[in-house]
Amino acid sequence: RVGSIEASNIGIASIAAQRPYDEPGKIQVFIAVENPTDQVRTTDLQLSVNGVVRAITPVPIEIGPETEEPGLGRIPGRKQFAFAPFEQERDAVIEVLLLNEDAQPTDDAAMLVVPPARRLKVALVDTESFVLRSILEGMTLESLDLLTLDAYETLAASGGLDDYDVVVLDDAAVETLPPGRYLSFGRTPPIEGLTEFGDPAEGIVVRRSAEDHPVLRYVNLDELFVSSMRKLTTGTGVESLVESGDGPMVVSVDRGPIQIIHATFDPLDSNWPYLRSFVNFVPNAIEYLGGLGDAVASAGVAPGSPLTARLPAQAMDLRVRRPDGSDVAVESADPMTFAWGPVRRAGRYELSWTEPGDDSPRRRIFAVNQLDPTERRAAAAESIELSLDRITGEAAAAGGTRWQDFWPWLLGVSLVLMMLEWWLWQRQSAAG
Structure with missing residues (x-):
């Protein structure tokens, strides 16, 4: 054994x-x-x-x-x-x-x-928007497209809005709201659960806010003053994130394939653009909406499996750092279908690469x-079953004699016999 x-x-x-x-x-x-x-x-x-x-x-x-x-x-x-x-x-x-x-x-x-957080594709509906546009341009996004209202409706009808992670509506009077993720300000989006009533409320201040919600992280609304706000009644699936004495100011709407964060007032009808809380709110909302449905943590791979990733097509200088700290250069004909392995040890692996025009390396970490x-099961089995037989293992007693102990002597005797045979053959050859 x-x-x-x-x-x-x-x-x-x-x-x-x-x-x-x-x-x-x-x-x-x-x-x-x-x-x-x-x-x-x-x-x-x-x-x-x-x-x-x-x-x-x-x-x-x-x-x-x-x-x-x-x-x-x-x-x-x-x-x-x-x-x-x-x-x-x-x-x-x-x-x-x-x-x-x-x-x-x-x-x-x-x-x-x-x-x-992954880089997001964002569309801003309202080409004249300058407050939201300046904040979005300061974010690290994959792309930011400015859409007119007509361009939005055309994409909504053709399914082109599916290309965007988040669509921002800046007081835009949209007629349709296809499945997607939206950050909306001002005009009430056409969706079940949000219904306007009465005249706009005036002179609004915040009464309560859900400070633990990711959208409101580091967002202090104590100094927010709104001169005009649409009054809404909300239905099921609508969560009020910020409330005033005249109704909700910011709501979260969950309609399955449609997710919305909606502010019931135009930022230009308030002092919000002048407050730091607005600069925090917009990126929070974009990242929250863009990350909905993403896995909290990536699953690890098992030893013996390859590391796979989808990298930018122009990725170069690929290297993998193994758990022992050693680096290995990797050649990949198509970085978009990168695969390396199989990995032999458990631990942390780090893949790094660069892109043309950017010397700073990008990294992705894998858990094995x-x-x-x-x-x-690290213990040796006491017995194993083969067909109808059970074989029980035995360990040699300490100090006992085993057949394995004789192999050096047998090898030595074999070498002596071979040398003796060679000597006799040489002697006979010399005698003619």
């Missing part, structure tokens, strides 16, 4: 993350730890973000032993654990570590990658996690 039947090991079986529905600016990490041994095991858990320790379990968690289930065989003991939610927007590497010593440390760590339940 190779190895020891007493080698014990526990490992991380799964790792996941999600944002609590009532705290979308936070992330909560969940893990499951498995114990494939017949003994109860305990361990502490450590959570790190970008290499900085965020949490350690106050008391060790206990994982029960494996059990024998009829028809299923041996089932490892399993313990699930949820860390407390913590503040984290985007662009982070989250790592969970088991603080214990066992036979296989590879599965004692697992990582998740929270990707950075060893979560295979078979690899988690």
Whole structure:
């Protein structure tokens, strides 16, 4: 038998993350730890973000032993654990570590990658808009297109608005609202759940705001004054984010394929463009709408699998940094279908590249996690079954005699016989 039947090991079986529905600016990490041994095991858990320790379990968690289930065989003991939610927007590497010593440390760590905010394609409807346009032009966007009202309606009819991540309506009197994500100001968009009534309200100040919502992060509305605001009644699926004594000022509308953040007043009818809160609100809303539906964290790959990514077609100088810190240059005929591997070790891999006209490298991080339940069983099997036979392994006693101990002597005798045969042949050849 190779190895020891007493080698014990526990490992991380799964790792996941999600944002609590009532705290979308936070992330909560969940893990499951498995114990494939017949003994109860305990361990502490450590959570790190970008290499900085965020949490350690106050008391060790206990994982029960494996059990024998009829028809299923041996089932490892399993313990699930949820860390407390913590503040984290985007662009982070989250790592969970088991603080214990066992036979296989590879599965004692697992990582998740929270990707950075992606560059968005945005359309601004109202070519005369200068306040919103100046803010959007200052953002890092993939593209910003200015559309007239007629151009918007043409794209809406042909499905061309699907090319944009977010459409901004600056007091635009649109007639249709196809599926998409919208940031709207002023005129009420034509959607169920938002109904205007009465004359516009005047002299409006904020009474309440949902400060925990991502759209209102770092948005202080204490000094906001609105001279004219449309009064609305709201239906189901509409959340009021900012309220006044005369009704909602900012609402969030969820209609499945249609998502809207709508301000019920034109920014030019207020002092908002002169306040820092407006400069924070617009990027918050764009990034929030553009990121709806994106996964909180990218799933890791298993050792033995390739790293794959879709890179810009003009990407060059591709390099991969492995977990041990070594770099390797990568040649890719088509960066848009990049693949490298298979990866041999678990850990963090970093892909970097540059683009023409920009010397600053771009990066993408991959997490490679060893979560295979078979690899988690580090102990040698006591026996194996072959067809109808069961073979039981045996370990040689310390100090005992094994056939393997004679191989150096047998090899030496063989060499002596070969040399003797060669000497006799040489002697006969010389004698003629």
